[in-house]
Amino acid sequence: MKSIKLGSFTLIIAIVFAVWFSKFESCSGRQGRHWRKLKASPASAATFNVLDFGAKGDGHADDTKAFQAAWAAACKVESSTLVIPSGSVFLVKPISFSGPNCAQNIVFQLDGKIIAPTSSAAWGSGILQWLEFTKLSKITIRGKGIIDGQGSVWWHGGKMSSTKPTALRFYGSNGVVVTGISIQNSQQTHLKFDGCTNVQVYGISTSSPGDSPNTDGIHLQNSQDVVIYSSTLACGDDCVSIQTGCSNIYVHDVDCGPGHGISIGSLGKGKTKACVSNVTVQDVTFENTLTGVRIKTWQGGFGSVRDVMFSNIQVTDVETPIMIDQYYCDGGKCKNATPAVAVAGINYLNVKGTYTKEPVHLACSESLPCTDITLDTIELKLSQKSKRSNGPFCWEAYGELRTETVPPIDCLETGNPSKTGARANKDSC
Numbered sequence: 228m229k230s231i232k233l234g235s236f237t238l239i240i241a242i243v244f245a246v247w248f249s250k251f252e253s254c255s256g257r258q259g260r261h262w263r264k265l266k267a268s269p270a271s272a273a274t275f276n277v278l279d280f281g282a283k284g285d286g287h288a289d290d291t292k293a294f295q296a297a298w299a300a301a302c303k304v305e306s307s308t309l310v311i312p313s314g315s316v317f318l319v320k321p322i323s324f325s326g327p328n329c330a331q332n333i334v335f336q337l338d339g340k341i342i343a344p345t346s347s348a349a350w351g352s353g354i355l356q357w358l359e360f361t362k363l364s365k366i367t368i369r370g371k372g373i374i375d376g377q378g379s380v381w382w383h384g385g386k387m388s389s390t391k392p393t394a395l396r397f398y399g400s401n402g403v404v405v406t407g408i409s410i411q412n413s414q415q416t417h418l419k420f421d422g423c424t425n426v427q428v429y430g431i432s433t434s435s436p437g438d439s440p441n442t443d444g445i446h447l448q449n450s451q452d453v454v455i456y457s458s459t460l461a462c463g464d465d466c467v468s469i470q471t472g473c474s475n476i477y478v479h480d481v482d483c484g485p486g487h488g489i490s491i492g493s494l495g496k497g498k499t500k501a502c503v504s505n506v507t508v509q510d511v512t513f514e515n516t517l518t519g520v521r522i523k524t525w526q527g528g529f530g531s532v533r534d535v536m537f538s539n540i541q542v543t544d545v546e547t548p549i550m551i552d553q554y555y556c557d558g559g560k561c562k563n564a565t566p567a568v569a570v571a572g573i574n575y576l577n578v579k580g581t582y583t584k585e586p587v588h589l590a591c592s593e594s595l596p597c598t599d600i601t602l603d604t605i606e607l608k609l610s611q612k613s614k615r616s617n618g619p620f621c622w623e624a625y626g627e628l629r630t631e632t633v634p635p636i637d638c639l640e641t642g643n644p645s646k647t648g649a650r651a652n653k654d655s656c
């Protein structure tokens with residue numbers, strides 16, 4: 228007993244001394260005040276303003292080196308903030324803000340405008356992205372700022388490289404937040420996540436003209452646990468494109484248009500395996516878009532798309548609001564092939580508004596029909612802007628009408644395809 232008491236007494240004395248000593252150390256140094264401030268509020272850690280690293284912000288001088296230097300400094304400090312101030316326009320060449328050796332929790336505070344160079348000399352060839360964030364843990368981009376790809380020089384052929392870059396790309400990162408900013412006139416996709424987990428995108432906008440080729444709004448690939456909401460996406464291709472390797476994706480309260488709609492795929496190109504599951508798209512409006520909610524797969528692929536819910540979808544003057552296309556073939560000629568990416572468990576609930584071409588188009592694989600499709604509360608009326616239209620189309624599509632629909636969709640086959648067992652590929656996901 229006695230020795231334990233004595234032991235703990237010694238320990239307490241040692242702790243008291245250690246605390247007192249460390250205080251003395253910190254306060255005696257030049258960093259004393261800073262230390263106290265940090266202690267009081269860890270969130271107010273270091274900030275690094277690109278203007279302090281030599282950026283001109285006049286829209287003409289090349290600010291790439293200043294951004295690199297500011298990032299190198301911010302990268303070393305946990306919870307630091309890299310500031311791109313408002314009132315300035317920064318011309319930045321292709322750049323990578325990279326880990327994996329950066330501290331976590333860095334904030335990229337974007338209140339000014341970043342523009343991309345438009346001369347082919349600034350790009351070289353084969354560059355896949357303009358602004359890249361890779362291998363980071365907890366990275367946030369926020370602010371009222373604008374990222375402008377000045378992409379028109381890329382859109383219609385000409386002097387630029389045939390490989391068109393994505394404007395803003397996150398790769399291999401966990402805990403990504405993108406909020407507040409606008410991304411416009413991208414060379415190709417506006418915002419891409421590849422190999423990321425725990426992604427939140429909200430309160431952003433993308434915009435490019437409806438005829439700017441391949442300018443997807445947000446492109447997801449090999450990413451899990453992604454939520455996209457309260458955003459306005461206008462572009463020349465898919466507003467949101469969900470590619471292979473994605474699961475647990477939630478898109479809600481988004482306005483899409485102009486654009487091609489929200490798409491899962493295209494999947495299975497070049498006989499590849501594709502796996503997508505657990506996708507919810509809810510409370511979304513589409514205006515003047517090519518499709519509304521779409522699943523597109525190439526013949527010859529394998530894998531599956533499963534557990535998808537499209538609900539509370541409002542369409543206005545949309546060519547084809549509901550589409551599954553297992554014969555997707557972008558340009559060129561495609562040969563018929565037996566294997567297919569399986570499509571199963573696709574639910575449509577409360578899809579309303581006007582269409583200009585075809586209300587529902589479900590073109591499923593002959594060798595591997597779509598199964599467990601449900602349609603509930605569908606009310607689609609012909610738009611007054613329509614020039615020619617078709618009724619609902621189904622091919623090898625199996626499932627259930629939960630309610631009466633407008634127009635009546637009597638082409639959906641009930642139950643399960645009899646020969647599925649024999650015809651089905653093994654779902655390899």
Ligand SMILES: *[C@@H]1O[C@H](CO)[C@@H](O)[C@H](O)[C@H]1NC(C)=O
Nearest residue numbers: 452453474475476477505507
């Ligand atoms: C599906 O994804 C949502 C996020 O959108 C997640 O909350 C939910 O747990 C996932 N469900 C399954 C079965 O993984």
